[in-house]
Each structure stands twice: as C-alpha cells, then as structure tokens.
Amino acid sequence: MALQFFKARFALFLRSRHTLRHFRRRLMLESLNTHGHAVAVPPALTQALRQASKDSTAALLARAGSQARGLTDAEAADIRAHVGPNEVEHEKPLPAWLHLWHCYQNPFNLLLTALAVISWLTEDAKATVVIGSMVVLSTLMRFVQEGRSHRAAERLKALVSNTATVLRRSEAGAADAAGGASAQQELPIAQLVPGDLIILSAGDMIPADCRVLVSKDLFVSQAAMTGESLPIEKHADAAKNAENTESVLDAANLLFMGTNVVSGAATALVLATGNGTYFGTIATRVTAADRTPTAFQTGVNNVSWVLIRFALVMVPIVFVINGVTKGDWVEAFLFALSVAVGLTPEMLPMIVTSTLAKGAVVLSRKKVVVKRLDAIQNFGAMDVLCTDKTGTLTQDKIVLERHTNVFGVVSEEVLKFAFLNSHYQTGLKNLLDRAVLEHVELQTALRVSEDYRKVDEIPFDFQRRRMSVVVSEKGDHHELICKGAVEEVLAACSHIQDGAQVLALDTALLARVQAVTGALNQEGLRVVAVAVKEVPPSKAVYSVADEADLTLIGYIAFLDPPKESAAPALQALAAHGVAVKVLTGDNDLVAAKVCRDVGLPVNGVVLGAQIEDLDEAGLRRLVEQHDLFAKLTPLHKERIVRALRANGHIVGFMGDGINDAPALRAADIGISVDSAVDIAKEAADIILLEKSLMVLEEGVVEGRKTFSNMLKYIRMTASSNFGNVFSVLVASAFLPFLPMLPIQLLVQNLLYDISQIAIPFDNVDEELVRQPLRWNPQDLGRFMVFFGPISSVFDILTFALMWWVFKANTLASQTLFQSGWFVVGLLTQTLIVHMIRTPKLPFLQSRAAWPLMGMTVLVMAVGVFLPMGPLADYFKLQALPLPYFGALVAILLGYATLTTVLKRFYIRRFGWQ
Structure with a gap:
C-alpha cells in the first residue's frame, strides 16, 4: 500500500499543473463523455433552457432584451458590465501560495523533510540546515520556473484567439426596433453577451449557450457533451420536440458552449455566457479527470521509476552493511537516508519544467505557439508528418x-x-x-x-x-x-x-x-x-x-503555385528523419503534380475510395508504402493517422479546416495555424503563426534539443548515482568508519544539484537532433550499469590513496579520509555531465554553453574551498595536504580518459541516442 501511495503521489507530482491548465476546458468536456448528462446541473438552469426552447422568437428576444437586428455596442457593453466576460472561471491560474504548495508536495521533498525532522530531533542542526536548504532550493526553483513558464504560455496563448461573427445594430438605429442598419463583426468570444445574435457556419466552435433562430441544414457535433459520435441536426422550429426530450441537451433548437458546427449555417441568439452556460455550470461543480498520460509523461514516469526501484533495492543494503560493520544502527540509518537523498532525482521536475519552458519561449520567437508544454517533446519525437497540400506545399494564394x-x-x-x-x-x-x-x-x-x-x-x-x-x-x-x-x-x-x-x-x-x-x-x-x-x-x-x-x-x-520554401523544407525534414505524407481532399492529379514540383516522390496515389474497402490491417500496410493520399474525407484522414500510430510512429498532423479536426485529435501532436477554423485550433497542441513547413522543421529541431538536455540530466544522475552507491557498498564493507558522514553526503548532493541548474540552457550537437528521439528506459538502465562503475574505479583508487598514502586509516584520521573522498566525489560527479553530454570529445570537439561551464567551475571551486577554508570544521572536514591535489588532477584526467575510451566502445556497440 505504501508503494502504491508513493507511486500515485509521484505520478501526480510529475504532471505539471500549468501545462494542463491551458487545456482544462477540453479536459472538462472529456470528463463528461462517459456519463453523458449524469453530472448535476442546477434545476433553474435546465428549466430556463427548456423555456427558451419553447418560446416564440419574439418572446425570446423580448426576454433577452434584444432585437431582430441584434444589440448595439453600447447595449452589449452594459450587459457585459453586469454579467462579466464570456469566460469560464476555472481557467484562472492558481494563487501563488497554492502553486508554492504544489511545488513542494512531491515525494522527494517529503523524504528530505522527514530527514530534516529526524536531524532536528537528534539535535544535528547542521544537517537540518543543509537538508532544509535542499528543500527550499528544489521548491523555489520549480516555483520560479513554473511561474515564468505559465506567464510565457499565457502571453503566447493571447496571440491565438477564437472569434465569433456577431450581428450588431448601429447606434443610429438603436431606438428603432424595425429599422436601423446592422452589420456583421468578428469579435473575440470573450466579448459575447446574452442577447447577441451570432452567425454560425461549418467549422465554428459554438461560443455560448444559444437558441437557433434561423438554420439551413445545420448539423452540430455534441460528442464533447453527450458522447454521441454522430452529428445532430439542429433547426429553429423545435418546440414540440423540446417538450418530449429526456434531456435539455437533446433539444433540437438549442446549441451549447463547447460543441461545434459540422455543416450548414445558422443565426442564433445567445442565451447564456461564461459560468452561466450549461458547460460553465458543470465546470464550477466538478474537477476534470486527468488526461491519459502522453508519451512524454509516460516516458518520464518510466525513467524515474528505474531510478526509484534502484534506490529501493540499494538503500536497505547500505543500511544493513553499515549497521552490521559499524555497530551504530542510528548513524547507519541516517547514512542510508542520505544515500537515498543522493539517489532520488529531486531536480528532475525543475529540469523538465525549465527545458520545456525554454523550448516554448524559443519556439515563440520562431512564430510557433505551444499550447501544451509536453507537446514540445512529441515535436522532437515525431517521425511522420501528415499535412494537407494547400498552404503548406503551395502558396495558399489561389x-x-x-x-x-x-x-x-x-x-x-x-x-x-x-x-x-x-x-x-x-x-x-x-x-x-x-x-x-x-x-x-x-x-x-x-x-x-x-x-x-x-x-x-x-x-x-x-x-x-x-x-x-x-x-x-x-x-x-x-x-x-x-x-x-x-x-x-x-x-x-x-x-x-x-x-x-x-x-x-x-x-x-x-x-x-x-x-x-x-x-x-x-x-x-x-x-x-x-x-x-x-x-x-x-x-x-x-x-x-x-x-x-x-x-x-x-x-x-x-x-496554387508551390511555395519556394517547400522543397528545401521537405529536404530538411527528411534529413532530420521526418517522413512527410500528404493527405488531401483534392484531386489526385493536381496533388501529384504539386508533390513532384516540390520534390516529394510519388510512388502511386491512394484514393479515399480505396481506403473504404480496407480493414485496419490492410490500411496499416498501405500507409507504410505510400506518401500521397487524395480525395479523402475527414474519417479517412483520421484512419490514416491512427494506422500510422498503430505501426509505432510518432505522428504529427498539420491541418486548418473542420475536416482536419478528427485527425488533429488522433495524432500524437496536432498542429494548426492562427487562421484555422475554431475547432481546428481547439484540437491542436501547437499553433503556427506562419503556415510553413520550414517553421515546422525548426520546431522539430528545438523539440529534440529540449529532449536532449533532459536526457543529459537523467543519464548523468543515473550513472553517477549507481557509481556512488557501488563505491559506498565497497567502502562500508571494509572501512572501520563511514566513508562520508551524512551531512557531507548531503552537502555534496546540494552542490551537485546547483551545478545542474544550467543544463536547460546548454548547447546540443547537431548530430543529436538529426533523428527522432524517444524515451528508452531500457537504454537508461544499460547506460547506468555501463558508466556508473567508472566513477567507482576512481573512488576505490581514492580510498587506497587516502588509506595507504596519506595514512587516513584509523578512527582518529577518518576526517581526512572523508575530506579526500568528498572532493573527488563532487568533482567527478560534476565533471560527468561534460563527458556524457556529447558523443564527441568534450571541451575540444563540443563545448558546453557558458552558463553550464560557469556553474561547473563555481561548484568545483566551492567543493575544493570547503575543506580548505574556515567552514571546514562546521562540516567536519579538514584541510588536505598539498600532494593530494597532484593526485586529484591525475584522478580527474584518468577518469576523463577512461570515460572517453569506454564511450567510444559504447557508441560502436549500442549507439548514442
């Protein structure tokens, strides 16, 4: 039970709240799909909607304070001042104090807090201060980074806004109900008020609860509200139907916020906005269920559990060996807890948040708006891009x-x-x-x-x-x-x-x-x-x-002439391991000519009619063999995307029309443009402010850089942790004293964590972003076992040096021994990131960015200063003899050389993701 609780809390911790908040509205809708109308809605609202469905148009307009030609801008402003903007409250960010609490409450911080409390109860003030500092550092770093990320995401989100076509009367004719000119205006959805008349057409999101006044072959998808997969016809004359419906959602003349128009056209009267809508009322009464974990979240979970399982096995072994050999079970317990702290990747949330936030900001400069931060990693993992022809391969200027x-x-x-x-x-x-x-x-x-x-x-x-x-x-x-x-x-x-x-x-x-x-x-x-x-x-x-x-x-x-940038963009995507498949509803001959003009090979064209006759197994084979699909319906596009995903591909879909919405939702990463219809922008994870494949290629590269920097931290943490525990086991079995005191181990871990703050800002080799990157827990385990013992080799050499050369082999001289290993352990642990951040020769063929170089130098300098400076006694360290530093340089050079040699062997044998 404890392990299940821990795992549940850990999974909750990994889901950054700010990354989900942007899609909270869609989550709310999805949470209703299973049970339809089962969620409680106030009877007064249901009664008001039923009455609105029965009223005549004249009575309805009178009750709403509107007219057949709509409201004036002044009237709308007065109503908005009373009812508020057309927004649902749950989209507001968390208060700062609650956000800070969520940043704190993760298993790693709880473990550190428990250790701090134990240290305080045992009157170890130094350990309490150090451990407390680690908790504060981890919490504040995550709080600051998530806050910056959220603010950046909100600024980016403001660049993409959905609008509604509203009919407004001119002020000149305001006093005349029958006269006065009226005009259509494109207004942000937030500005709608009850009483507005809106014009709806295919592709529009329905922005509020409305009553249909005039319709023509209007079909609406209510799947988000009712779970019904087929579109429902809506029309104005539905009073009799409304009386006999089981649910108000079945009323054929009512439209509900969050649904969308599939086909046809209508004029509708806005009945309720914001929290007063059917959706808004539910949103204030229920908590949205978490989405199914994305490939990114699953990958982080799997990788983290590799490290946690390792800790759950190794820490008890360390505790037992030290308890048996030293006889002091209390100190052995504290030491084992310190080892557990060293093994937990407490900086992982901060590193993940920082790298994703940095990636989103960089992409924003390239005219790419990231609606969901997790999508950045999927961007980098994408190996198949499905796209329409018009506007991507062509100039979009017909x-x-x-x-x-x-x-x-x-x-x-x-x-x-x-x-x-x-x-x-x-x-x-x-x-x-x-x-x-x-x-x-x-x-x-x-x-x-x-x-x-x-x-x-x-x-x-x-x-x-x-x-x-x-x-x-x-x-x-x-x-x-x-x-x-x-x-x-x-x-x-x-x-x-x-x-x-x-x-x-x-x-x-x-x-x-x-x-x-x-x-x-x-x-x-x-x-x-x-x-x-x-x-x-x-x-x-x-x-x-x-x-x-x-x-x-x-x-x-x-x-529609081909874009000049299309051919080089396709070449760049191919060079980065992304296959492009064209999915179009257009004529096959036109599509084939455009593809040939931009250099995309056409090895036969698959038509929508052919897909109709295929089962799923046949379609899975077909999608691998062809790159051009023409005369497709929306269902065909969705089936193709799902077939590619079933074949193991990470699929991106780029579309901007209502016919693209099903495929956008089916893809691993939905990509749309700012000029797209509302439903396409709602379904997308990423919005392009410029419809260009070249922009996409830049986004793919940035996604891979983001992933690569996260992988550096995880690999470094895994390998160094494995090596440290192996060294601790060896030392614990043979030494008459602890190889390092708990306080020293904690300080070392704190300094090491500080050195990793700059990893999100590191450079990434071009070779590392040429192919799609995915999480691979098996590769992490192999990497950890392969590189971890390298540091243990030099740790054992250090033990021998301190024991036999510097005679630190008694209880009285244990401080000298511990000081010597403290410095070697910290410097090798800090140096490892430069050795494994690149498959090339570090410092010569590939250099880290200056922030990472600066943090490395700073932390190494502090590590040498602590035993040599005035704080040595405070941490129970002592000054090291001068010959030690000559040996230290030799150990570091030997460590770097051996790691480089074995890295070459590893790359030849297993490759380097």
Whole structure:
C-alpha cells in the first residue's frame, strides 16, 4: 500500500499543473463523455433552457432584451458590465501560495523533510540546515520556473484567439426596433453577451449557450457533451420536440458552449455566457479527470521509476552493511537516508519544467505557439508528418486561372454564375471562393445588389463536396447554381450546355468532359465544376434533394503555385528523419503534380475510395508504402493517422479546416495555424503563426534539443548515482568508519544539484537532433550499469590513496579520509555531465554553453574551498595536504580518459541516442 501511495503521489507530482491548465476546458468536456448528462446541473438552469426552447422568437428576444437586428455596442457593453466576460472561471491560474504548495508536495521533498525532522530531533542542526536548504532550493526553483513558464504560455496563448461573427445594430438605429442598419463583426468570444445574435457556419466552435433562430441544414457535433459520435441536426422550429426530450441537451433548437458546427449555417441568439452556460455550470461543480498520460509523461514516469526501484533495492543494503560493520544502527540509518537523498532525482521536475519552458519561449520567437508544454517533446519525437497540400506545399494564394465551358473554351457566363454562388453563400468561404470574389470588376458589372436577390442556400458539407445557392434575377427568374468537386457535381447532372444547345449527358459526352478536366488537372490546376437549374419562382425553401437534374455549364480552374520554401523544407525534414505524407481532399492529379514540383516522390496515389474497402490491417500496410493520399474525407484522414500510430510512429498532423479536426485529435501532436477554423485550433497542441513547413522543421529541431538536455540530466544522475552507491557498498564493507558522514553526503548532493541548474540552457550537437528521439528506459538502465562503475574505479583508487598514502586509516584520521573522498566525489560527479553530454570529445570537439561551464567551475571551486577554508570544521572536514591535489588532477584526467575510451566502445556497440 505504501508503494502504491508513493507511486500515485509521484505520478501526480510529475504532471505539471500549468501545462494542463491551458487545456482544462477540453479536459472538462472529456470528463463528461462517459456519463453523458449524469453530472448535476442546477434545476433553474435546465428549466430556463427548456423555456427558451419553447418560446416564440419574439418572446425570446423580448426576454433577452434584444432585437431582430441584434444589440448595439453600447447595449452589449452594459450587459457585459453586469454579467462579466464570456469566460469560464476555472481557467484562472492558481494563487501563488497554492502553486508554492504544489511545488513542494512531491515525494522527494517529503523524504528530505522527514530527514530534516529526524536531524532536528537528534539535535544535528547542521544537517537540518543543509537538508532544509535542499528543500527550499528544489521548491523555489520549480516555483520560479513554473511561474515564468505559465506567464510565457499565457502571453503566447493571447496571440491565438477564437472569434465569433456577431450581428450588431448601429447606434443610429438603436431606438428603432424595425429599422436601423446592422452589420456583421468578428469579435473575440470573450466579448459575447446574452442577447447577441451570432452567425454560425461549418467549422465554428459554438461560443455560448444559444437558441437557433434561423438554420439551413445545420448539423452540430455534441460528442464533447453527450458522447454521441454522430452529428445532430439542429433547426429553429423545435418546440414540440423540446417538450418530449429526456434531456435539455437533446433539444433540437438549442446549441451549447463547447460543441461545434459540422455543416450548414445558422443565426442564433445567445442565451447564456461564461459560468452561466450549461458547460460553465458543470465546470464550477466538478474537477476534470486527468488526461491519459502522453508519451512524454509516460516516458518520464518510466525513467524515474528505474531510478526509484534502484534506490529501493540499494538503500536497505547500505543500511544493513553499515549497521552490521559499524555497530551504530542510528548513524547507519541516517547514512542510508542520505544515500537515498543522493539517489532520488529531486531536480528532475525543475529540469523538465525549465527545458520545456525554454523550448516554448524559443519556439515563440520562431512564430510557433505551444499550447501544451509536453507537446514540445512529441515535436522532437515525431517521425511522420501528415499535412494537407494547400498552404503548406503551395502558396495558399489561389488565383482564378481559367473559366471555361464544358469543352475548355473561355466562358464569361461560367464566371458570372460562379461569382453569384460565391457571393451569396454564407457558409465557410474557402480560398477558392475568395479567389472568385476578388474579381471586383465583375461584381460591379453584375450590379449584384440591384439585379439579384438570394432566395435560399444549400450549404457545403464534406460528403457531398458541393454547395448551391438559389438566386432571383430581377424578381421573377429563379436559378439554382451549384459549384463543387467535378465528380460530385457530375453525379447531380443530367445535361450539359454547349453554346446555345443543351445536350443529354451520355457516356461519350461524359468521357469528353473527363478528358477536359483531366487535362486541366495535369497542368496543376484545381478544377471546380459549375452547374445550373431553373427552378419555380414560387418555391422558397430548398434542400439537398433539389441538387438533381442539373445542367453542367463549365468549370473554373485555380492555380496554387508551390511555395519556394517547400522543397528545401521537405529536404530538411527528411534529413532530420521526418517522413512527410500528404493527405488531401483534392484531386489526385493536381496533388501529384504539386508533390513532384516540390520534390516529394510519388510512388502511386491512394484514393479515399480505396481506403473504404480496407480493414485496419490492410490500411496499416498501405500507409507504410505510400506518401500521397487524395480525395479523402475527414474519417479517412483520421484512419490514416491512427494506422500510422498503430505501426509505432510518432505522428504529427498539420491541418486548418473542420475536416482536419478528427485527425488533429488522433495524432500524437496536432498542429494548426492562427487562421484555422475554431475547432481546428481547439484540437491542436501547437499553433503556427506562419503556415510553413520550414517553421515546422525548426520546431522539430528545438523539440529534440529540449529532449536532449533532459536526457543529459537523467543519464548523468543515473550513472553517477549507481557509481556512488557501488563505491559506498565497497567502502562500508571494509572501512572501520563511514566513508562520508551524512551531512557531507548531503552537502555534496546540494552542490551537485546547483551545478545542474544550467543544463536547460546548454548547447546540443547537431548530430543529436538529426533523428527522432524517444524515451528508452531500457537504454537508461544499460547506460547506468555501463558508466556508473567508472566513477567507482576512481573512488576505490581514492580510498587506497587516502588509506595507504596519506595514512587516513584509523578512527582518529577518518576526517581526512572523508575530506579526500568528498572532493573527488563532487568533482567527478560534476565533471560527468561534460563527458556524457556529447558523443564527441568534450571541451575540444563540443563545448558546453557558458552558463553550464560557469556553474561547473563555481561548484568545483566551492567543493575544493570547503575543506580548505574556515567552514571546514562546521562540516567536519579538514584541510588536505598539498600532494593530494597532484593526485586529484591525475584522478580527474584518468577518469576523463577512461570515460572517453569506454564511450567510444559504447557508441560502436549500442549507439548514442
């Protein structure tokens, strides 16, 4: 039971609270998935939401103090002053005193505190002061580093903000409920207030609890709230449905904070914000469950337990041997506890926090915002990057290159209909729509506001891959205009238009059409088909079923040139052991040409239809053989990512659309951009302020540097601890006195810890970041057993030197013996970091950063000063004879030489991670 308690506390300690706080909101949501609506919600809130679902629009607006054209900015400001910003309170940082307490309460500090109390009870004031200093140093270092890290993370997080499209009335028309102009504004989500009207489209996070007023094919994912995997249709007229629902979450006209729009569009009234929402109320009543440990956290746990198990075995042995040989069981117990302190990696939390925080700050200078610090190590471990084509391999600046009829002849009519479609659609406007809308001269010529009026819209979704608008020309002629992927639009067409003729779409014409679009694709152009159908003027509401019997009139073709930086970035990623796989919903011919242009080998293209027919085992084999996947749905992307992970890869996924959200969550490290849709930014671990693979390559290198510096500390601690305990066992078995007093062992450990503070700021050899790095506890155990005894060899030489040369072989001369080993032990322990920080020759081929060099020199100087200076008596040390220092230099040189020779052998035999 004690071991289980210790392990649980240790696991809790390893999870830095500030790294989880940024994702607290998502954790809260995930904690609800298992039990759905089981968490208690105040009856008053449930009743208010039920009433809002039943009210008429007029009654609802009146009760909310709003109008059909929205609030004014002044009204919104007054409401915000009363209800507060649209934020959930649990995201606030811990108070300083509570943060300090969490920094203290870890097993290592508790062990040191227990030892300090025992020393105080035995009236050993010196040991009490030294041990107390170690506790204060460890706690304060972690407190300061975590505080700095949290503040840096908050500053970085402020760079990435989600917004909502809000309808606000102008102040001029504020007094007139029926009149007054209103305009759409993009506002930070925190500024929303009850009574606001918001416009929602595919990809939007729902920022508050809302009532749907107007909707068009609106589907919402409520998986975070209810655990339902399939999107749920929401619509405005749902009063009857609301009366019969078991839970308020099932009401078909209510939207809840934290869910997201999958497809369609809507106008909704904000009912509640912040803590007043359904989610916010739950968040103030429950504590989020910890996430499943990441690969990083699991690695730290495994490595730390290697050291802890070693201590649990060795410390009792030291205690028994010293008790039996010396006869003083109390002193043997204190000495064994001191050895336990020396074996515990009490600086590990500080080192981990410091290296991750430093990595986050460095990445921020490279326009990379780290939302979760643990993701930095996954960045470095990533060996497969899955990315979309648009904006990463290409310039993300699509231009309208062609507008042709069905047989490839330039057509202004096709451009006109494409423009009308893009202009009137209210859903998620993509780069293609923006390219069409940039034709300002066309907009002027069409006199859109005078000649055309929008009747209805059939929004885009990722299954149909097309969208339609219905427009009325001069009030009497109604036309449905459909625009989308060629295959999907053709599937809805029964005719084609050739000049003035309308021809039935038969097999021969279909082949000609496919030949024309194929030729455009071969040129690297992305082709979008445009089709039309005249519809009755009497009809006002349309659905997907109306996208039938269309007439194909032509195509608009876009060019998205490859980025100049794409080819060198791909080369750099390949040089660092990261394979790039392109996952796109685009045409396979266009994707293949872009890949060839940027130097990415295309050994066959896998289409989404092929993935549909594969089981998981077949998909796992397929993803290893190919690098280009086209015409994918969101589910296909998620399956590919999961298959790669199942094959043992650390997978990064870079995406910015709603169709990328499932894959972002499935990946080891989700990467998005600041311009992404809300749900993609919420799902990502890392946000790029610049959509570039070159920035990613820099992030990968920085992640590996961070990992490498953590590994230095762990390797050094493991090997030196093993060597020290082995030396203690040898000395305890043969010496008539303790080889070092508990107070001396503690001071040595304190100085050694201080010397490691600069490790996060050390340089890293280029060779060490060329390949992905992962935690490997087995390698650590081998490293510890291999290099640990090297220091023991020179410890035993020191014992022989002090025993036979300097005659420190009696109880009366034990202080001289202990002083001699104190200096050798501290200097070799401090020197080891320079020997194992690099596979190269230390100081000559690879030099440490100046902070680490400075700390090493300082601690070594203090170690020599203590027995030689005025504090020697205080720590029961004594001045060493001058010849000792000649022997000390020889021991240090011999130690460095032997370590270097054996390091060469180790690298040849096992490699060097």
